[in-house]
Amino acid sequence: MTPKNAFYAQSGGVTAVINASACGLIETARKHSDRIGNVYAGRNGIIGALTEDLIDTSQESDEAIAALRNTPSGAFGSCRYKLKSLEENRREYERLIEVFKAHDIGYFFYNGGGDSADTCHKVSQLSEKLGYPIQAIHVPKTVDNDLPVTDNCPGFGSVAKYIAVSTREASFDVASMYKTSTKVFVLEVMGRHAGWIAAAGGLAADADHDLPILILFPEIVFDQAAFIAKVKEKIDQYGYCSIVVSEGVKGPDGKFLSDQGLRDAFGHAQLGGVAPVVANIIKNELGLKYHWAVADYLQRAARHIASRTDVEQAYALGRAAVELALEGKNAIMPAIVRTSDEPYAWEIGHANLADVANVEKMMPDNFITEDGFGITDECRRYLAPLIQGEDYPSYKNGLPRYITLKNVAVPKKLGAGFDL
Amino acid sequence: MTPKNAFYAQSGGVTAVINASACGLIETARKHSDRIGNVYAGRNGIIGALTEDLIDTSQESDEAIAALRNTPSGAFGSCRYKLKSLEENRREYERLIEVFKAHDIGYFFYNGGGDSADTCHKVSQLSEKLGYPIQAIHVPKTVDNDLPVTDNCPGFGSVAKYIAVSTREASFDVASMYKTSTKVFVLEVMGRHAGWIAAAGGLAADADHDLPILILFPEIVFDQAAFIAKVKEKIDQYGYCSIVVSEGVKGPDGKFLSDQGLRDAFGHAQLGGVAPVVANIIKNELGLKYHWAVADYLQRAARHIASRTDVEQAYALGRAAVELALEGKNAIMPAIVRTSDEPYAWEIGHANLADVANVEKMMPDNFITEDGFGITDECRRYLAPLIQGEDYPSYKNGLPRYITLKNVAVPKKLGAGFDL
Numbered sequence: 001m002t003p004k005n006a007f008y009a010q011s012g013g014v015t016a017v018i019n020a021s022a023c024g025l026i027e028t029a030r031k032h033s034d035r036i037g038n039v040y041a042g043r044n045g046i047i048g049a050l051t052e053d054l055i056d057t058s059q060e061s062d063e064a065i066a067a068l069r070n071t072p073s074g075a076f077g078s079c080r081y082k083l084k085s086l087e088e089n090r091r092e093y094e095r096l097i098e099v100f101k102a103h104d105i106g107y108f109f110y111n112g113g114g115d116s117a118d119t120c121h122k123v124s125q126l127s128e129k130l131g132y133p134i135q136a137i138h139v140p141k142t143v144d145n146d147l148p149v150t151d152n153c154p155g156f157g158s159v160a161k162y163i164a165v166s167t168r169e170a171s172f173d174v175a176s177m178y179k180t181s182t183k184v185f186v187l188e189v190m191g192r193h194a195g196w197i198a199a200a201g202g203l204a205a206d207a208d209h210d211l212p213i214l215i216l217f218p219e220i221v222f223d224q225a226a227f228i229a230k231v232k233e234k235i236d237q238y239g240y241c242s243i244v245v246s247e248g249v250k251g252p253d254g255k256f257l258s259d260q261g262l263r264d265a266f267g268h269a270q271l272g273g274v275a276p277v278v279a280n281i282i283k284n285e286l287g288l289k290y291h292w293a294v295a296d297y298l299q300r301a302a303r304h305i306a307s308r309t310d311v312e313q314a315y316a317l318g319r320a321a322v323e324l325a326l327e328g329k330n331a332i333m334p335a336i337v338r339t340s341d342e343p344y345a346w347e348i349g350h351a352n353l354a355d356v357a358n359v360e361k362m363m364p365d366n367f368i369t370e371d372g373f374g375i376t377d378e379c380r381r382y383l384a385p386l387i388q389g390e391d392y393p394s395y396k397n398g399l400p401r402y403i404t405l406k407n408v409a410v411p412k413k414l415g416a417g418f419d420l
Numbered sequence: 421m422t423p424k425n426a427f428y429a430q431s432g433g434v435t436a437v438i439n440a441s442a443c444g445l446i447e448t449a450r451k452h453s454d455r456i457g458n459v460y461a462g463r464n465g466i467i468g469a470l471t472e473d474l475i476d477t478s479q480e481s482d483e484a485i486a487a488l489r490n491t492p493s494g495a496f497g498s499c500r501y502k503l504k505s506l507e508e509n510r511r512e513y514e515r516l517i518e519v520f521k522a523h524d525i526g527y528f529f530y531n532g533g534g535d536s537a538d539t540c541h542k543v544s545q546l547s548e549k550l551g552y553p554i555q556a557i558h559v560p561k562t563v564d565n566d567l568p569v570t571d572n573c574p575g576f577g578s579v580a581k582y583i584a585v586s587t588r589e590a591s592f593d594v595a596s597m598y599k600t601s602t603k604v605f606v607l608e609v610m611g612r613h614a615g616w617i618a619a620a621g622g623l624a625a626d627a628d629h630d631l632p633i634l635i636l637f638p639e640i641v642f643d644q645a646a647f648i649a650k651v652k653e654k655i656d657q658y659g660y661c662s663i664v665v666s667e668g669v670k671g672p673d674g675k676f677l678s679d680q681g682l683r684d685a686f687g688h689a690q691l692g693g694v695a696p697v698v699a700n701i702i703k704n705e706l707g708l709k710y711h712w713a714v715a716d717y718l719q720r721a722a723r724h725i726a727s728r729t730d731v732e733q734a735y736a737l738g739r740a741a742v743e744l745a746l747e748g749k750n751a752i753m754p755a756i757v758r759t760s761d762e763p764y765a766w767e768i769g770h771a772n773l774a775d776v777a778n779v780e781k782m783m784p785d786n787f788i789t790e791d792g793f794g795i796t797d798e799c800r801r802y803l804a805p806l807i808q809g810e811d812y813p814s815y816k817n818g819l820p821r822y823i824t825l826k827n828v829a830v831p832k833k834l835g836a837g838f839d840l
Contacts, residue, residue: 074597079600
């Protein structure tokens with residue numbers, strides 16, 4: 001019996017290590033070619049499945065697949081596209097089955113965050129609801145670290161490391177300059193709902209590096225008076241201060257602080273980040289010289305400073321997805337289980353997608369200090385292992401070598417296209 | 421005869437490698453303790469000399485001084501403070517002599533950019549003009565890469581590497597997402613007068629990494645129509661595009677593009693970066709989804725991704741400053757002399773401060789492509805060697821270990837203070 005082929009797709013915002021999961025998954029599938037045929041990747045995620053735009057990963061050499069481990073971004077293209085429920089858009093699911101059938105696909109691997117866990121869960125029910133036999137396995141990925149059940153999410157550890165390192169470095173910079181120049185540095189980081197990434201800024205300070213760092217979490221309503229008092233306190237003590245602000249910080253009116261209705265000289269609305277807004281508050285209230293940075297994509301693409309722990313976990317989860325498939329599992333997600341904080345130890349477990357889909361894991365209350373501007377020892381204990389270890393890519397001409405795959409299309413078998 | 425002491429100070433914006441120069445300088449001075457006594461560092465730069473706030477570097481262990489090589493920022497504190505001319509402010513120079521005399525200082529090492537070369541030049545003339553025997557040597561440092569005579573400036577190579585790496589990584593990210601999400605990424609980099617740092621963004625693309633990158637140089641007046649046409653061309657060809665914009669870009673009116681008179685909801689002026697301005701132009705003219713980042717201090721503090729070439733040159737220039745002093749030189753600056761592009765080779769030469777002070781080195785015209793949005797092969801040949809090699813700091817708990825010195829004050833000998 002010819003083994004069934006597998007479909008793999010990357011979904012949502014990409015990370016420094018999502019390709020490491022792809023690497024683990026494809027390398028493991030190649031070892032089991034008796035039971036898994038080709039791995040077909042969706043070009044630009046699930047859109048590739050709907051439009052029958054599949055990539056034949058068997059056209060890539062073992063070296064190319066191995067290089068994925070060290071390459072940030074989504075090598076097959078990702079997308080932001082959420083499937084509606086079967087009831088709302090039956091047409092999409094029927095199309096998926098049509099494409100899966102045409103290409104003899106029996107395994108569906110979906111590499112993404114909360115939304116894609118939900119999509120994967122819906123696909124896992126196709127056997128039951130539409131009579132098409134398929135095993136759907138979700139591979140977790142999100143810099144937001146907001147998936148439940150798994151102790152942490154691949155992608156997050158590397159962003160956390162980038163933010164912790166950058167905050168330490170910039171704080172050292174300001175410490176040298178504050179006497180006659182910049183006294184406050186503001187760094188804007190990702191995290192619209194949960195403050196996991198902002199919290200990582202707190203790791204910049206430790207017993208050997210006494211740095212004044214304030215964090216603005218999306219979990220804490222911005223209290224300008226309390227914030228200014230805190231900045232003043234740090235300035236009085238250290239002469240300077242660094243502020244790590246989550247893009248998702250909201251004011252007492254429930255609106256994003258970044259959404260202050262900025263206008264240009266012609267009155268056009270201007271989309272600003274939250275960092276300049278916070279910097280402006282500092283200027284108006286305290287009259288201190290400031291600088292601000294917005295890390296944006298640099299933080300999630302920074303494979304050059306990836307966490308080795310994160311890379312290893314991303315790879316292991318890709319491998320585990322295939323192993324779970326070979327065990328006959330469906331509607332499941334391999335997950336990180338922490339077995340010890342210190343020394344840090346973890347193993348791979350799994351979660352039922354029904355328990356994962358549409359659940360967002362927030363920062364526990366006891367991870368934020370009582371004053372709302374710092375991280376607690378519990379938080380530090382949780383975060384610290386996730387940034388452990390370096391895993392440098394190889395360099396050529398002073399720059400990291402990242403792979404761009406050939407991404408050869410699988411010949412189409414269906415006559416009709418599909419309108420998204 | 422007791423050897424004369426040395427004064428060392430860091431000046432202006434700090435870099436990832438200015439402490440490597442301090443390391444080279446202090447380690448070399450320690451090897452010549454028969455001819456150079458203590459190295460006293462100015463706390464917060466030249467201000468430390470004026471206020472008799474000197475740091476006794478002999479209180480630091482050899483290990484601590486060695487750790488400076490891997491630590492970004494200015495370990496003794498820097499400042500933005502320019503001495504006026506002797507005619508304009510004789511009081512400052514007389515104070516310097518008073519402090520130098522009190523602490524038996526015969527060597528003045530000043531580590532900075534154009535302004536500090538000028539200050540150093542003035543100090544070098546104290547022997548002649550005010551009869552105080554001193555040798556003044558300037559150690560070049562500036563991320564702006566705008567000092568003349570020297571082939572390049574320590575600090576620049578590491579920023580260039582950071583920008584090239586970050587541009588490559590973010591471009592990979594956007595390449596994965598453009599199908600349904602971000603199509604244009606804008607990265608704002610330093611460089612108010614010269615486009616050296618922005619030019620480094622062009623290195624992100626090479627024969628193995630075909631990435632669409634446009635650069636906005638401060639040397640080229642911003643032409644919105646030409647820019648939009650170019651973005652459209654890249655989008656048509658690649659589907660996405662990255663833009664590296666120098667903070668110093670100016671419009672046809674001669675004003676900084678960043679200075680567009682942004683106002684908040686209350687009509688208060690808002691200091692924005694140029695990245696959101698460029699992003700807004702993209703949105704208004706092409707309606708494309710964008711993201712923007714402002715690297716700010718992260719770029720110049722990023723010791724974690726420093727160029728090994730840069731670190732070695734910074735160290736060598738600190739060492740050379742002491743060697744030139746021991747040769748009896750005055751009013752001089754050790755400089756990098758490039759002897760070959762490929763393979764890259766360099767040696768230490770020197771320049772007279774009279775030729776360095778108040779001269780700004782701009783990008784040659786033939787480094788910018790005719791359309792004004794890219795770098796030429798000549799530029800690539802110049803830049804490429806400067807980012808060669810990695811020089812990773814050591815890590816502890818997932819973060820680079822950076823040294824904070826004890827910075828023990830030298831007991832004051834003068835009764836009177838000094839008002840800056």
